Amino acid sequence: MEVPKAMIVEKIRGKSGAEKANEADKELPDKVDTETDAALLEKYGLSHEDLSEDFGGQAPSAG
Template sequence: MQIPKAMVVERIRTAGGAEAADRADAELPEKVDTDRDAELLRRFELDPAELAEGLGGQSPAVG
Protein backbone atom coordinates (compact mmCIF):
# COMPACT_ATOMS: atom_id res chain seq x y z
CA MET A 1 0.00 0.00 0.00
CA GLN A 2 1.28 3.45 -0.85
CA ILE A 3 0.83 6.28 1.61
CA PRO A 4 1.78 9.94 1.14
CA LYS A 5 4.90 10.78 3.12
CA ALA A 6 3.11 13.68 4.81
CA MET A 7 0.64 11.29 6.47
CA VAL A 8 3.43 9.09 7.79
CA VAL A 9 5.45 12.07 9.03
CA GLU A 10 2.42 13.45 10.86
CA ARG A 11 1.83 10.11 12.56
CA ILE A 12 5.49 10.05 13.66
CA ARG A 13 5.24 13.65 14.88
CA THR A 14 2.20 12.74 16.99
CA ALA A 15 3.81 9.61 18.45
CA GLY A 16 7.50 10.39 18.56
CA GLY A 17 7.98 14.11 18.47
CA ALA A 18 9.33 16.72 16.12
CA GLU A 19 12.90 15.44 15.88
CA ALA A 20 11.85 11.97 14.70
CA ALA A 21 9.34 13.52 12.29
CA ASP A 22 12.01 15.78 10.80
CA ARG A 23 14.30 12.77 10.29
CA ALA A 24 11.47 10.83 8.66
CA ASP A 25 10.67 13.75 6.39
CA ALA A 26 14.29 13.74 5.19
CA GLU A 27 14.60 9.94 4.82
CA LEU A 28 11.25 8.70 3.53
CA PRO A 29 10.32 8.77 -0.16
CA GLU A 30 7.38 10.95 -1.24
CA LYS A 31 5.25 7.83 -1.69
CA VAL A 32 5.84 5.40 1.17
CA ASP A 33 5.16 1.79 0.25
CA THR A 34 4.37 -0.26 3.36
CA ASP A 35 5.94 -3.36 1.80
CA ARG A 36 8.98 -1.87 0.11
CA ASP A 37 9.74 0.58 2.94
CA ALA A 38 8.82 -1.72 5.84
CA GLU A 39 12.29 -1.72 7.39
CA LEU A 40 12.54 2.05 7.17
CA LEU A 41 9.13 2.42 8.83
CA ARG A 42 10.23 0.11 11.64
CA ARG A 43 13.21 2.41 12.29
CA PHE A 44 10.65 5.07 13.14
CA GLU A 45 8.82 2.61 15.39
CA LEU A 46 5.92 2.18 12.99
CA ASP A 47 4.47 -1.21 12.19
CA PRO A 48 3.77 -1.29 8.43
CA ALA A 49 0.77 -3.62 8.89
CA GLU A 50 -0.74 -1.41 11.59
CA LEU A 51 -0.17 1.65 9.44
CA ALA A 52 -2.06 0.04 6.56
CA GLU A 53 -4.84 -1.21 8.87
CA GLY A 54 -5.19 2.27 10.33
CA LEU A 55 -6.23 3.44 6.89
CA GLY A 56 -8.90 0.78 6.63
CA GLY A 57 -6.85 -1.27 4.20
CA GLN A 58 -7.37 1.32 1.45
CA SER A 59 -4.55 3.28 -0.05
CA PRO A 60 -5.16 7.03 0.26
CA ALA A 61 -4.86 9.19 -2.84
CA VAL A 62 -1.19 9.48 -3.67
CA GLY A 63 -0.52 12.27 -6.12
Protein backbone atom coordinates in the same frame (compact mmCIF):
# COMPACT_ATOMS: atom_id res chain seq x y z
CA MET B 1 0.08 0.02 -0.09
CA GLU B 2 1.43 3.46 -1.02
CA VAL B 3 0.95 6.30 1.45
CA PRO B 4 1.94 9.94 0.91
CA LYS B 5 5.04 10.82 2.92
CA ALA B 6 3.26 13.73 4.62
CA MET B 7 0.73 11.34 6.21
CA ILE B 8 3.51 9.10 7.53
CA VAL B 9 5.46 12.08 8.87
CA GLU B 10 2.39 13.32 10.76
CA LYS B 11 1.87 9.87 12.31
CA ILE B 12 5.52 9.86 13.40
CA ARG B 13 5.18 13.41 14.77
CA GLY B 14 2.21 12.34 16.89
CA LYS B 15 3.92 9.19 18.10
CA SER B 16 7.56 10.20 18.48
CA GLY B 17 7.76 14.00 18.28
CA ALA B 18 8.99 16.66 15.90
CA GLU B 19 12.64 15.63 15.84
CA LYS B 20 11.88 12.11 14.59
CA ALA B 21 9.27 13.47 12.18
CA ASN B 22 11.80 15.89 10.66
CA GLU B 23 14.32 13.07 10.33
CA ALA B 24 11.73 10.88 8.60
CA ASP B 25 10.74 13.74 6.28
CA LYS B 26 14.33 13.88 5.01
CA GLU B 27 14.74 10.12 4.70
CA LEU B 28 11.44 8.79 3.35
CA PRO B 29 10.48 8.84 -0.34
CA ASP B 30 7.54 11.05 -1.44
CA LYS B 31 5.32 7.97 -1.70
CA VAL B 32 6.02 5.38 0.96
CA ASP B 33 5.32 1.77 0.01
CA THR B 34 4.47 0.19 3.35
CA GLU B 35 5.82 -3.19 2.28
CA THR B 36 8.94 -2.16 0.35
CA ASP B 37 9.87 0.52 2.90
CA ALA B 38 9.02 -1.62 5.93
CA ALA B 39 12.53 -1.36 7.42
CA LEU B 40 12.40 2.44 7.28
CA LEU B 41 8.95 2.46 8.86
CA GLU B 42 10.13 0.16 11.65
CA LYS B 43 12.95 2.63 12.37
CA TYR B 44 10.23 5.16 13.22
CA GLY B 45 8.04 2.75 15.17
CA LEU B 46 5.49 2.06 12.43
CA SER B 47 4.62 -1.14 10.62
CA HIS B 48 2.76 -2.11 7.47
CA GLU B 49 0.12 -3.77 9.64
CA ASP B 50 -0.42 -0.66 11.78
CA LEU B 51 -0.75 1.61 8.76
CA SER B 52 -2.99 -0.81 6.91
CA GLU B 53 -5.25 -0.94 9.96
CA ASP B 54 -5.21 2.87 10.31
CA PHE B 55 -6.29 3.33 6.70
CA GLY B 56 -8.74 0.44 6.62
CA GLY B 57 -6.62 -1.50 4.14
CA GLN B 58 -7.05 1.23 1.53
CA ALA B 59 -4.27 3.47 0.28
CA PRO B 60 -5.16 7.03 1.25
CA SER B 61 -5.48 9.54 -1.56
CA ALA B 62 -2.78 12.13 -1.96
CA GLY B 63 -5.45 14.73 -2.77
